[in-house]
Amino acid sequence: MRHAHTVEQVRAAEAELMARLPEGTLMQRAATGLAVAISNFIGHVYGARVVLLVGSGDNGGDALYAGEKLARRGAGVIAVLLSDKAHPAGLAALLVAGGRVGSTEDIATADVVVDGIVGIGGRPGLKPQALAAVQAAEEHGVPIVAVDMPSGVDVDTGETPTEHVKAALTVTFGTHKICHLIDPAAAACGPVHLVEIGLDLPPAGVQSLQTADVRALYPLPRGESDKYSRGVLGLIAGSSQYPGAAVIAATGALAGPIGMLRYIGPDSVAEAVRAAHPEVVAGEGRVQAWAVGSGLGDELDVAKVRELLDAEEPVLLDADGLKALDESGDHDEVLITPHAGELARLLGVERTVVEAERLKHARMAAEQFDVTVLLKGSTTVIARPDGEVRVNTNATAWLATAGAGDVLAGLCGSLLAGGLNPLDAASVGAYLHAAAANLASAGGPATAIQVAGKVAEATRLVLLEIDSGG
Ligand SMILES: NC(=O)C1=CN([C@@H]2O[C@H](COP(=O)(O)OP(=O)(O)OC[C@H]3O[C@@H](n4cnc5c(N)ncnc54)[C@H](O)[C@@H]3O)[C@@H](O)[C@H]2O)[C@@H](O)CC1
Numbered sequence: 460m461r462h463a464h465t466v467e468q469v470r471a472a473e474a475e476l477m478a479r480l481p482e483g484t485l486m487q488r489a490a491t492g493l494a495v496a497i498s499n500f501i502g503h504v505y506g507a508r509v510v511l512l513v514g515s516g517d518n519g520g521d522a523l524y525a526g527e528k529l530a531r532r533g534a535g536v537i538a539v540l541l542s543d544k545a546h547p548a549g550l551a552a553l554l555v556a557g558g559r560v561g562s563t564e565d566i567a568t569a570d571v572v573v574d575g576i577v578g579i580g581g582r583p584g585l586k587p588q589a590l591a592a593v594q595a596a597e598e599h600g601v602p603i604v605a606v607d608m609p610s611g612v613d614v615d616t617g618e619t620p621t622e623h624v625k626a627a628l629t630v631t632f633g634t635h636k637i638c639h640l641i642d643p644a645a646a647a648c649g650p651v652h653l654v655e656i657g658l659d660l661p662p663a664g665v666q667s668l669q670t671a672d673v674r675a676l677y678p679l680p681r682g683e684s685d686k687y688s689r690g691v692l693g694l695i696a697g698s699s700q701y702p703g704a705a706v707i708a709a710t711g712a713l714a715g716p717i718g719m720l721r722y723i724g725p726d727s728v729a730e731a732v733r734a735a736h737p738e739v740v741a742g743e744g745r746v747q748a749w750a751v752g753s754g755l756g757d758e759l760d761v762a763k764v765r766e767l768l769d770a771e772e773p774v775l776l777d778a779d780g781l782k783a784l785d786e787s788g789d790h791d792e793v794l795i796t797p798h799a800g801e802l803a804r805l806l807g808v809e810r811t812v813v814e815a816e817r818l819k820h821a822r823m824a825a826e827q828f829d830v831t832v833l834l835k836g837s838t839t840v841i842a843r844p845d846g847e848v849r850v851n852t853n854a855t856a857w858l859a860t861a862g863a864g865d866v867l868a869g870l871c872g873s874l875l876a877g878g879l880n881p882l883d884a885a886s887v888g889a890y891l892h893a894a895a896a897n898l899a900s901a902g903g904p905a906t907a908i909q910v911a912g913k914v915a916e917a918t919r920l921v922l923l924e925i926d927s928g929g
Pocket residue numbers: 473477485486487489490514515516517518519521576577578579580581582583584585586606607611632656
């Protein structure tokens with residue numbers, strides 16, 4: 460599990476640890492890890508040209524001490540001081556090691572720029588001198604390694620209301636922060652490298668499943684399992700307008716853990732589903748969970764969906780089905796899978812607002828409708844009504860293709876029917892969906908059906924303990 464803590468949690472853990480260690484120990488741990496990560500990033504140290512952007516806080520201190528270590532190994536290190544309060548001991552150490560103070564002009568010929576402008580003490584945005592330095596790096600194509608996080612992002616929300624650094628690598632300390640996992644800030648981090656500094660942290664409110672977590676949660680068939688005990692999913696999807704959605708959702712569902720899929724919908728669509736998957740049973744019967752909504756268009760039967768929402772079986776509500784959701788009733792076992800536009804409609808706000816503040820709106824909808832929300836996007840945010848959040852960060856941008864959401868709905872529905880609770884079904888489903896997309900895409904385009912076709916292989920790799928980069 461990858462954990463992301465709030466600034467307040469990190470500060471408390473740091474204070475507790477600092478009280479037990481000699482002064483400066485934590486910063487030395489951070490700076491040592493940072494220097495190693497920078498040297499790995501540029502591939503050589505001797506003769507490398509490193510420019511540090513140094514703000515007024517300890518984030519700048521980390522950069523200065525890392526610069527000192529690189530200078531001792533023969534790098535040419537130049538500090539651009541963005542404040543007259545740059546960490547005095549760190550600056551002295553850099554100068555003793557042979558580094559020097561320079562200006563924004565030095566950026567043009569640098570191999571790497573180190574962003575020590577602000578860390579967890581920073582407010583969103585960049586002041587003019589910092590912005591000019593960052594723009595110089597961008598203009599000259601010099602990669603930026605961010606210390607702790609790209610300066611200018613909102614650390615605790617992942618929002619980027621104004622100018623911020625776009626890093627090629629982020630080196631963070633002790634734990635991940637929320638901005639590393641939630642877009643749009645996550646997209647500005649590049650790969651995130653975690654340096655352990657020994658913090659003792661409380662449970663995190665935002666987490667991200669890794670391969671081992673998915674393996675531990677996945678519902679496995681047992682020796683005595685039959686098609687019913689493995690779980691039966693009822694699928695209500697597709698319409699004369701969008702028959703393909705039913706076929707694609709069924710493909711996603713059958714790639715999950717269920718023993719049987721029942722399809723309920725117009726005869727012509729049922730025929731298409733059974734032509735693609737002869738094993739599907741058409742018509743009502745006992746199910747362990749429902750997946751409702753993909754491609755229903757205006758054939759949505761609101762009364763029927765509300766009846767299902769009020770019944771005991773877990774329900775996944777997708778796409779057009781979301782129009783049947785209201786705030787009344789007990790929705791403990793309901794999982795909704797909107798994209799930003801659908802969530803915006805549910806909450807009565809603009810889509811752009813949801814895209815800019817994804818964590819906030821996923822949590823808001825979860826609380827307001829008393830459901831688990833899976834907000835689709837480049838990073839998928841899954842929020843429970845009690846505020847617990849899981850994030851899936853590994854999707855390829857090639858997954859933004861028609862029908863991909865139907866695959867996800869079928870797969871998550873299948874996991875619900877297999878016995879997972881909505882939070883686990885959503886997070887395992889999002890992980891395997893992204894892993895399947897990575898296999899299907901392999902760096903190029905892929906259709907939704909091709910993604911669905913790779914879910915079984917992605918699952919096999921997870922169960923065999925092979926990290927497929929999902
Ligand atoms: N506290 C610790 O034990 C450790 C801290 N570490 C580093 O220390 C950082 C936190 O240091 P600080 O608490 O000093 O905070 P920062 O280094 O984030 O800097 C805060 C300072 O920047 C100013 N500031 C805020 N927003 C700004 C903006 N947008 N533009 C320009 N200036 C702005 C504030 O007035 C404040 O003086 C961490 O992110 C991490 O890099 C690491 O060394 C690990 C150990």
